[in-house]
Amino acid sequence: MDRAAAPLLLWFRRDLRLGDNRALSRAVATGSPIVPVFVWDEAGEGDWAPGGAGRVYLHRALEALRSSLRARGLDLVCRRGPAGAELERLLAETGARGVYWNRLYEPAVIARDRGIKEWLRAAGHEAESFNSALLFEPHEIATQAGHPFQVFTPFWRSASRRPVDAPEEDPGGALRAPAGGLPAGPLEELGLWPDHPWAERVAGHWAIGEETARGQLACFVAEGADAYATDRDLPATDGTSRLSPALHWGTIGPREVWAAVERTGRAGEEGPRTFLAEIGWREFAHHVLFHFPRTPEEPLREKFADFPWEDDAGARQAWRAGRTGYPIVDAGMRQLYEEGWMHNRVRMIVGSLLVKHLLQPWQAGARWFWDCLVDADLAANTLGWQWSGGCGADAAPYFRVFNPMTQGKKFDPAGRYVRRYVPELGELPDAYVHEPWEAPETVLGQAGLRLGRDYPRPIIDHRTGRQRALAAFAEVKG
Ligand SMILES: Cc1cc2nc3c(=O)[nH]c(=O)nc-3n(C[C@H](O)[C@H](O)[C@H](O)COP(=O)(O)OP(=O)(O)OC[C@H]3O[C@@H](n4cnc5c(N)ncnc54)[C@H](O)[C@@H]3O)c2cc1C
Structure with a gap:
């Protein structure tokens, strides 16, 4: 030829x-x-x-x-x-x-x-x-001394000073096939689709493809971006873009996201700017993975390699099944299994409970997320789990243990998110929906709920869990 x-x-x-x-x-x-x-x-x-x-x-x-x-x-x-x-x-x-x-x-x-x-x-x-796949390639960004960044804010300050390339044009009619094509083969032959009714359920929650992703982006930029800085933390509200699987699988690219926000002329305002910084976290996650390729398995901060984790298969199973007795955690874990996605705020809360209260290794959480998330992304998932474990780049300090009740009351005050995914708690008054064990027997009775039968008691008392986590952390620090 x-x-x-x-x-x-x-x-x-x-x-x-x-x-x-x-x-x-x-x-x-x-x-x-x-x-x-x-x-x-x-x-x-x-x-x-x-x-x-x-x-x-x-x-x-x-x-x-x-x-x-x-x-x-x-x-x-x-x-x-x-x-x-x-x-x-x-x-x-x-x-x-x-x-x-x-x-x-x-x-x-x-x-x-x-x-x-x-x-x-x-x-x-x-x-x-x-x-x-990225706005800036991982090797393009470096500290003044030429090292990789390990903290987000200076990374993003440095990266976002650079110009972002405009999206590539769709090739339109110039895209043409050779004469005499090959048999394309049915997609089913790839064997991607899991042999489990769960697969259809997860798929049912997503409209998938380039055209839908572009529409979703346009809709978010027009209607969601302005309130993003506050709404992004409320799991019962549709306050985030839900573009993570589209960005991971590339039905949309980050240059297009960037350009769509810029076109509004409001990219410098709080909501859109906060949203673009999240796209920045995606860049940062890739930067860290590229420069520290061992991090999917090992903590970035080496002293955490000897952390005294517990090996409690029962605790891990209760966590995976959304039966820890902490409503906001159980709602998140059930959302994950049902939809293949979980709200970011709740990802942080469930992560904290697993690695701190339950002292289970962050790698166990990362693996479950890996199997259940439609947006499972090695860079973002590793960064998120090492953040939860306190052992990664720009991570939450290990001694900061999330209180699941306080988190629930602050970010889901009327319990709408909890009630959506944990229907057993549907009839509880708002005051108890994040801590049903505090409800008087009469209130539980009126809500048709018997703790330990219809919904578990907390798998571990919050104070005990917190103290145990801090004691374990002290061993690492020492
Ligand atoms: C324990 C844990 C595990 C996580 N695992 C993943 C994962 O496997 N895949 C994944 O895409 N995100 C992961 N995240 C980050 C974050 O939770 C999701 O990106 C976000 O919830 C996706 O929802 P959204 O598209 O509505 O986000 P938006 O709030 O609309 O943000 C826009 C985009 O920015 C990116 N982004 C936002 N937050 C982060 C972040 N913290 N790190 C990296 N990128 C971010 C995503 O591409 C997201 O689509 C994880 C976070 C935690 C705490």
């Missing part, structure tokens, strides 16, 4: 969109026909292949991408197996001259992709990778 007329493989990974996709726009700009491919390479992600809820979201995002491609006369060729071997086979089958993709930053994926790039180039193929 004439080399110039040879197609390029566009290797989709977690950039499942046609707009603001730099690898795609650069590939199209060469004038070559494009063969869009997706390879489900579970082993290539090391110990952190997507969990159950992530696979549900991925499956649906691939369906949406495939239908956008079909509307333009292309298709998404889906393969399963080691990415390098599958790409090699696809190059041979299509006569493509090379592969373009957008970069990812998880340690195992970096190592795999580096190997693939070297091999492709050595074999005489084009291999080009681009940034479409």
Whole structure:
């Protein structure tokens, strides 16, 4: 085949969109026909292949991408197996001259992709990778001394001084398929969809795909961003963007989010500015993971390596099942299992209870989140769990133990969030909804509730749990 007329493989990974996709726009700009491919390479992600809820979201995002491609006369060729071997086979089958993709930053994926790039180039193929996942790549930002940042505020001050690139144009009609396409293969053959009725339930909570993500962003920027600084902490209120899975799987990209906020002309105001700083936390999480690749398994602060964790399978099970007896915690854990998502404030509260009151290792929490979150993201999840454990970058000090009752009363004062996910407590008056064990028997009776039968008593008394956590922390400090 004439080399110039040879197609390029566009290797989709977690950039499942046609707009603001730099690898795609650069590939199209060469004038070559494009063969869009997706390879489900579970082993290539090391110990952190997507969990159950992530696979549900991925499956649906691939369906949406495939239908956008079909509307333009292309298709998404889906393969399963080691990415390098599958790409090699696809190059041979299509006569493509090379592969373009957008970069990812998880340690195992970096190592795999580096190997693939070297091999492709050595074999005489084009291999080009681009940034479409982040505003700034992890290695671009450094302290004045040239070190990685470990604290968010200076990181963001330094990063946000840089200009953010405008989103890439959607290639529109310039995107064309080669003559004589390949069989694209049914998505079901990838085996992503978990064989459990839970999968359909989680999927039912999400509208998935590039078009919906863009609509969701527009709606949030128009209606939610102004009140974000206050509403973002109220789990019963729809006060955050809920864009985390779209950002993780790339049905939308951060440049587009940034541009949408900038276009309002209000990016400097409190609500939008706070929202953009959260996009900054996403950048920071990737920065930390890139520079400290051991952190998904090990604490960033080394002295925590010997923390005296307890091994209590029963406590972990009660926590996972949303049966700790602390209403705000149980509501969060049930929201997670039901929807594949949990409000950020509640993620912090449930994290604190697991690692502090229950003294269970943060890694156990991270693993459960990994399997249950549609937005499970190695950078953000690791940062969030090390924050909870007090052992990571810019983490909550270990001695600051969240009080679940105070948190509940402050951020869910009327108990609307708790009642939504813990219906057993539905009839309790507001005054007791965050601490049912304080309710007099008559009140419990009127609410149709017997503690220990309909809803558990607290798995551990708050004061006891707090003191035990502080004593454990003192051992590390010493
Ligand atoms: C223990 C724990 C685990 C977490 N695990 C994940 C995870 O696996 N994946 C994930 O995307 N987020 C994780 N977070 C961060 C945060 O809870 C979610 O990003 C947020 O709740 C998503 O909701 P949203 O899209 O409505 O966020 P918004 O408030 O609308 O924020 C906008 C975007 O900013 C990013 N963002 C916000 N907060 C953070 C943060 N603290 N760290 C990194 N990025 C952030 C997300 O991409 C989010 O979509 C975790 C937090 C904790 C405390």
